[in-house]
Amino acid sequence: MNNIGYQTHYYFQIYGGMIFLKANTKEIMKMKSYNWAIVGPGRIAEDFCSEFPSEQTLYGVASSHDPNKAKQFAKKFNIKHTYQDYEDLLNDPQVDIVYVATTNNFHFDNIKHALTAGKHVFSEKPVTLNTSQLQELITISKEKHLILMEAQTIYHMPLYDKLTEFIRDQQLGQLKSIQVSFGMHIDKTQTKDRLLNPNLAGGALLDMGIYAISFARRFMTAAPKLVATQMVPTSTGVDDVSTYLLTNDNNELCTMNFNMLADMPTIGYVIYENGYFIIENYLRPENAVFINADTGGKQLIIAGKTDIAMGYEALDMAKAVETGDNDTLDWTVQTMNVMTQARKDWDFKYPNE
Structure with a gap:
């Protein structure tokens, strides 16, 4: 686990003709420590626990089908409590926050059960498969005064807050255009791969595209709207290659692939x-x-650390639970709206939607 509770200060430095905007950090007062429980002890959960901030508490873990897997995971990360199943975990009154790290197709059910049990939920992206599922979960969370937050690194990396300040302070004018893409080589002969499996909500959009759309939303000054999209599927039916054009009410454009x-x-x-x-x-x-x-002059702006990205997420979730302010939820909703509309335009649904 990492100790990443820091306050950041910035200064300018000139080197080799380039102006650097750098950051000094110092530790700040620790916030309240919450008990976190892991649902779905797989690879992404391992990454999360490796970067988990020392200010918070890894309290428990459960696997849906293999209690021994939960015990092995707990031993690796020094987690004191394991459970026979998810229901057992949710019945523990000491659990404050449930981190959902299961595959995409299970997110909705896992989150709904956790919220219904009175737990705050921090879920891996995509938080749900579509907008209607997300709205149902938001309704439950608001009725129960709980925080539902998506584990989207782009919403929590310190650099993005620093860029927001830079845009304002340097008077950059109107945002005109964003260009962003994501590509990953997937062996198409491995048809059981999660990303190729429609039953596990695979495809490029929900696993890769969500980052690019979230990136665009981080800078756009109004909610993005999908203007056009085209998709070519894999042999299993999920999206293999796709392109998008977004805009919004302020005439800001974004192209992505x-x-x-x-x-x-x-x-x-x-x-x-x-x-x-x-x-x-x-x-x-x-x-x-x-x-x-x-002038063509360059400024290098530096803030945060890549290797504790998921730790920043966890601290922001803890802060949201402590304050009741869930600042990233609107971005999550608007990004989900774009992805839902794209699949509607493709006339593509997952089998379990």
Whole structure:
């Protein structure tokens, strides 16, 4: 686990003709520690626990089909409590927050049961398969005064808050265009691969595209709307290659492409009237380069650490539980709206929707 409760201060430094906006960090007062329980002890849950902040408590874990798997997971991460099944976990009054790390097709049921049991929920993306499922869960969470938050790194990396300040302070003018894509090579002969399996809600959109759409929403000043999309399916029926054009009420445009063909660099371009950002590794970025439109001058903006990205998520979730302010939920809803509309335009549904 990582100790990542920090307050960040920034300063300018000139080196080799480039202006660097760098960050100093210092530890701040720890917030309340909540008891977290893991549902779905797989690979993504391992990553989450490896980056989990020391200010919070990994309290329990359960597997839906193999209690021994939960015990092995608990031993690896020094988690004191294991359960026979999810129901047993949800009946534990000491559990404050449930982290849902199951495959996409199970998210809705897992989250609904946790909320109904009175637990706050932090779920891996996509939080649900479609907008109607998400709205049902939001209704339950509001009725029970609980936090439902999506584990989307783009909403929680410190760099994005720093870029928001930079955009405001430097008066960059109107956002004009965003270009962002995601590609990953998937062996199509392995038809049982989760990403190729429609029964597990596979495909490029929900697993890869959600990052790019969330990236666009992070900068757009109004909710994105899907203008056009095209998709080519795999032999299993899920989306293999797809393209998108988004806009919003402020005439901001975004073009994107997702595919399961090639491992592509994750680079986003955000273009304003007075310059543009290049953001590499936009899923978990530590830095961005701003290029001035008039002078061509470059500024390197640095904040946060890639290797504790999921720790930032956990701290923001704890803060939301403590304050009741769930600042990222609207972004989650608007991103889900785009993905739901895209699949509607393709006339594609998952078997268990």
